[in-house]
Amino acid sequence: MSHEITIKDVAKQANVSVATVSRVLNGLDRVSDKTRKKVQKVVKELNYVPNTMAVSMVTKQTQMLAVVVPVFENPFYTAVIKGTVDVASREGYHTVVFSTNDSEKEEAAFFMSSLKRNVDGIVLIGAHNDPEFYQSINKPVILVDRYIEGCGLDGVVIDNFRGAYESTKYLIENGHQQIAIISGPQTFNDGIERYRGYQQALKDFEIDLVPEYFKQGDWFEHHGYQSMKELMNLSNPPTAVFAANNMICQGVIKAIRDLNLEIGSDISLVGFDENTLADFVKPRISVIKRPTYEMGIHAAEMLLQKLKQGEKNDSVPRKVTLGVELLKFGSVKNLGGEKNA
Amino acid sequence: MSHEITIKDVAKQANVSVATVSRVLNGLDRVSDKTRKKVQKVVKELNYVPNTMAVSMVTKQTQMLAVVVPVFENPFYTAVIKGTVDVASREGYHTVVFSTNDSEKEEAAFFMSSLKRNVDGIVLIGAHNDPEFYQSINKPVILVDRYIEGCGLDGVVIDNFRGAYESTKYLIENGHQQIAIISGPQTFNDGIERYRGYQQALKDFEIDLVPEYFKQGDWFEHHGYQSMKELMNLSNPPTAVFAANNMICQGVIKAIRDLNLEIGSDISLVGFDENTLADFVKPRISVIKRPTYEMGIHAAEMLLQKLKQGEKNDSVPRKVTLGVELLKFGSVKNLGGEKNA
DNA sequence: TTTTTTTATAAAAACGTTTACATTACTAAT
């Protein structure tokens, strides 16, 4: 293996110029049938594959995408990764991944190093930074799940407000009045919107907000577990809980188990996002289902479309909102209230 | 943004040659303090970052690793990915991911496209192909979890035999004689070794093999679920089950639940690999714990080491075997047999 | 001094492609 085969070797062997070989390979320009055949034959014989670095160098395209997630451990994120990778490889792109450990700093650092590396575009799940930061990136970026207003980027999100609203409404319609919400930080639109949906549902049904029923923390399991225990320790504990993401929901389920309560009778629960435990326990937990894999598909397709458009992508940012669905199982007790769902 | 800043711009601004700038940047060659400072200042001022494609072109290194997994949905694989990505980014490498959907064909296809793309090396989890295939790859590859004998590659594996042996022994020591195993295909060393460990333990304790107690299938949850139901339908059902991976174990747990059996009293269970359900149910399931994240770390470090060594890596293949640990919880009933563990 | 040795810098080739431009070889029209 003294020397990799280059386009020059092919050219020499086929008795044509390198330009002609390049033209045959890329098929854009006209080449006579005879020479095309000849070149293709030599390419096969020598088992020639173009050097991607050299190609990238002149085309200024790497055929690489990046996907950035907060953590790999959350199945929601891996589903989005899978969607993106599937689309990317279908279109001949490779996908670089990175996890920010939910850190604004790490996210920014990876962004910078990605830009150096010349990935063609980035799918960013769970954005952490300021609009200004993202505006300074002069590469196509698609924001997934968490949208930063005013950043000028495209996004694929789900209807967080509606998801929370429907969950809460469902609880109310089953006669619940004391409804708690365990959610993440009110820093980004995901947390904000989910709380807003909850709030609005209560308002629409003229139920007063109880400050103690709002448990704000991070998006991880422990927060769900801890908060659930605290809620049930209140002098006037809630009859129903809305767990605002998959991890929190799992924490809540564990807390309920440890408190020796019965889901659907002692306490009612609706979760956001499917998860292993919600699916396992009896009765199954009613959850808001969102199209996770499809979000990845969508994001990658938007990104690739943007790449094809090239520089003339000064269009207004596109924010695609995908719908959610409330899967109803037995985790909500009917207290014989108003309408029955 | 009419034009990206290149090394030439820096050179001009600093009144030196491009060679000098390159030398300052790479710090290998001696440069006078004065010029170094001058160049560094200009680099900062112009906010210059080297074009990686150009660098790669001449150095023949892309600073990119690839990680290939069967599926993204299995937490075991994401843990290994995380380990690899962490090491890679610490060392300035980017990581490309791909899932083969457990298909030999897709794996081979990605390998080929990776090689074209000039990733510097590959971490392959759950290899599917023949020794010959891997021998034909002239890039560093580290096999994780599943090792292909005779392929000449390095590998990071765990002691599958011991894991299975210890699990089975543990069951036997608690008085069980009718022990079933639900495992994956006997095609690769992982499946083979786990069955061998099971077999050997029975043999060592002079317990006869019962063919009906060996449920061979794929590595997915449904196989665990279905097999468990079938096992309990036998005229002489087992008193204990060894579930040979995380997904199968989850399936088994669900089946037990649906069969209305009590874990640890009606049926005993030991799983391979921690998983969400094993951790949730009461009593918790005893499982073989293996260092998933560390496997990724290890693999990446071996890969990078090999890259640093360069071409003189004609050493014998290194196969590192990491230990496993049996975490004992209440899922195994003590039938008052021989020794007690 | 002058010469030799060492150190710092510059010039230019190389990496493997694509592509704009130049040239040659056809075809068809006059």
Place this chain on the structure above:
DNA sequence: ATTAGTAATGTAAACGTTTTTATAAAAAAA
């Protein structure tokens, strides 16, 4: 036949680095 026009191919520049080789400057030895 001559010319104009077009289709096919070739030539060479360009992409942005690193690195080898050459040169100039400085330091050390004579």
